[in-house]
Structure formats: structure tokens, C-alpha cells
Amino acid sequence: MSTLDDIQSAQKNLEECFLKKMEQLEAQIQCAGPAKDTVAKIRDEFRSFRELIFGMLGLLRKQITECSRVVDGLETRTRRKALIFTGFAEAEKEDCRALVLDTVRNKLALPDITASSIKQCHRWTYFGKIYEC
Template identity: 65%
Template sequence: MSQLSEILSIQRSLEESFNQKMDQLGAQIQAAGPAKETVAKIAEEFRTFRELIFNMLGLLRKQIAECVLHIDGLEMRHRRKALIFQGLPEEEKEDCSSMVLGVLSSKLGLKDITAASIKVAHRLGSPSKDHARPILVRFSSSDVKSTVWKTKTRLRGTKISVKEFLTKTRQSIFAKARLHFGMRACWTQDGVIVIKASDGSRHRIVSMDELKPLLEKYPSKSNAA
């Protein structure tokens, strides 16, 4: 993903450079004085060439965006069996699997889920004195993950919360959507970001290109004030 992001950044830089050069050349043609046949011909060829390059850059931009979206989808599917548990205090020589199982049994009432249902459970990030690190849990099947996800509302009123293991791209989109529409109007389901707009309509998105039109169509309350 980082390599594609770098390619996209280079493509944007080249496009900006091309636009500057074209603007400079256009200004030179305009400054050539009264139109003569040679200047007029050059100007026409310039316009044709500029249109061709614009079309090529647009196609390249679209292809890169589609590749980024496809890879993000693949990465999200790789995370479909995982959830993140937040709010569990850290302990020395802790067993994250046992801690999570304790939450599933005592808080969510899922006593049938055993250690065999958890493939991986570990803390994310570097240790901090300020807060406990979240625990990434990868379950043995999507069904187990789905069962846990459906019962997460039972954690309301506690310090523990559960969220999906989104990709960096989708987490950024989700954060921007919640900032605009409000926390209660945005949630995720199987890696898809769901937005409930002010008119009651619901929108499922996975990319920034899908979010932008919604930001324009439904101004935030702070912007509308």
C-alpha cells in the first residue's frame, strides 16, 4: 500500500509540474502578438497535445486509485476475523487470550467460546504509562468474530469497548466521517463504513471518493451554523 501511495504522490507531482509547464507555454503563445499562421498552428497543436496528456493523466490517476482500493479491500478481507479490544488493563506476564475469554464469558455471556476459538491475541503498539494498549484478537472463524461483534453492546457502561480492525485508509475515512456526521451516525460493519445522514438515509462506503460527495451533500451542523 505504501508503494502505491508513493506512486500516486509522484503522479500528482508530475501532473502539477505538467500543468505549470503548459500554463507557461500557453502564456508564451499568447504573448507572441497578433496571430500568424505559424503561431496559430502551434497553438492548435499545443491544445491537442495538452488535451491528450490530460486524458492520459486522468486515466493513470483512475487506474492507481482502483489499484489502491483493490489492495485495501484485500487487506480488509485478511482482517475479517479480527477485532480490537480496548480498555483492558495491562499486567506483567499477562495472557491476552485468557483476558479476552474472561470478557467474552463474564461481560458478553459467550461461555461457549473457548481458547481454541482464538488464534492470536496480543497488544498493539509500544507500552505506555498513560494508557493500556489495545488487544488485537484474531478468531478462528468469521462466525465467531461475528458473534462477538453482535454482542458488543453489552459492554456499554463499562470501560471496555470493541472495534473492527480497519485498514489505515479506512480508519482515516471513518474518523473523518465521524467528525463530520457525529459519532452516533457512523459505524462499521464487516469493514464497511456505514453513515446515517441527516435525512435518515444510510450510505455504505469504503473509499474517500465515496465520502466526499456525502460531505458536500450533507453539511455538518457546525458548518451549517
């Protein structure tokens, strides 16, 4: 199971099976016959239930791994070509692109950088601090 859809489908199947087993076990307990037969049936149902739970735990483990992989991939893609500049004083109605372009040209000595080289430029906050990029 490599895709999230496959994992969700398997989880739904396991949930349905889990509910069915629980209903069967509850029905057996409510209409218990002789004690010896009831204990044996409950033991067998418990084993089946335990296997089901271990299957669900394995599925959840796979889901967490898949979600972690997807989130990591998304975070990696967003960081690939991002530069974060800090220390700029915030001014009202400022032009972030012009501010960053001026800094890159003058402070970093990269005069060939143009406004079209900057795909996106904006202020953003992270943990209450303002950062520029």
C-alpha cells in the same frame, strides 16, 4: 482498464507521448520560421497537448478510483471477523489470549469459546492508545 497493471501501462504510454510532444513543441519554438506559421503550429500542438493532458487526468482519476477500491477491499477483509476489546489494564508479560478468553467466557457469558476459537490476539496502538483484541 480494470487492473492496476493496465492503468500503469497506459500511464507509462501517456508519459512517453507527453514527453515526445513537449520535445516537438520546444523544437518548433526554437527553430521558428515566419511568425504566422509558428503560431498556427503552436496552436495545433497546444490542442494536441491539451488532449494529452486531459487523457492523463482521466487516467489519474481511474488510478485513484482503483487504488481506493483496492484499499477499501483490504480494509474490509481485515475488519470482517475482528473484535476489539478495550479497557484492560496492561500487565508485564501478560497473556492476551487468556485475558480475552476469560472476559468472553465470564463477562459475555459465552462459556463455549475456547482458546482455539481465537485466531489471533495481541495488543496494538492506535493514535497513541492501547487496544486489545
